[in-house]
Amino acid sequence: MKHKIKTEAISLFNLHGISNVSMKKIADGLGISPGNLSYHYKTKADLLATIYKEMYAETLDYILPGNTYITLFHFEEMMLKFDNLQQRYAFFFNDIVHIIKTYPEIAKQYESSNLIRFKDARKLIDYYIETGRMQPENEMIDYNKTIYTVWMTSTFWQSQKLAIQTKDYTVNKCPSIEMLWTLFLPYLTAKGLEEYQQLRQFVKLPNT
Template sequence: MKTKSKLKAISLFNSNGIANVSMKQIADALNISAGNLSYHYKNKAVLLASIYEDMYAETLDFILPENTYITLFHFEEMMLKFANLQQRYSFFFNDVVHIIKTYPKIAKQYEQSNLTRFKEARKLIDYYIETKRLKPENDIINYNKTIHTIWMISTFWQAQKLAIQSPKYSINKCESITMLWQLLLPHLTQKGTEEYLQLKQFVNRTN
């Protein structure tokens, strides 16, 4: 019942937005009483916290391999996994500001997980610099800001597509990874550029 309840809640949240779905609506969609649902999840905050724990657990699979040569494809693969996660939990990323303001416990957990990921991303950037795929940091290049920009684009990618839906505007019709590469391409060394071109030969995506 718990798993079924969460899956139904995610489906309703994705369709209608978290603020527009009540516990009673979730119970009705499950064909159970509101009391039966509240037996498992006292309120929407408890239900959302459980869903967030599942979502966070899935992100642990995005960890890069150890003791091996990490290619630029690993970055691509990691970001594609995150994009897939966004599709399945689209409500969270579309409503992230509302969630942060309304559910402080989740907001704190989300902040801490992002700060941890910033540190991991910095390690990856440094690795790419050491292996001569990225140019060294200097007075112009600040990779901490690049990392934060990558986070903003990937986190709010679904939301910005909702904000700008005009068929006449095509820039945001691509996958988020395409936009992320636009940030990194100017910083690639010749070696990095050659590796990226090899990657493009084997990866099909919407440009």
């Protein structure tokens, strides 16, 4: 029953937004009484905390492989996995500011996990620098800011599409990974660009 509750809640959150879905609405969607629902999850905060815990556990797979040569495809693969997660938990990223303000425990966990991701991302970039695929950092290049820009772009990718929906404006209609590559391509060396071109030859960008 708990799995059914979480599945129904995610579906309703994605459809209506978390603030517009009550525990009663979830119970009605499942055809159970509010009391039956509260037996498993006393509050919406408890339910959301469980959903977030599972969502976060899934992101633990987005780690650097050990004892192997890490190609540029690893970056793309991580970002594609994150994009897939965003689509399945769209409500979280569309309502992220509301969630942070309303659910402080989740906010703390989310901030902590992102700080870890920033460190992991820096390790990946340093590795690409050491292996000659990215330019060394200098007074004109601050990779910590680049990492933060990538985080902002990827985190708010779903919600920005809701903000700019005009059909004639096509810049934001591309796949998120295509937008993210525009942030990294200027920093690639000749060796890095050659590897990227090989990547594009064998791995096509996804459709929107």
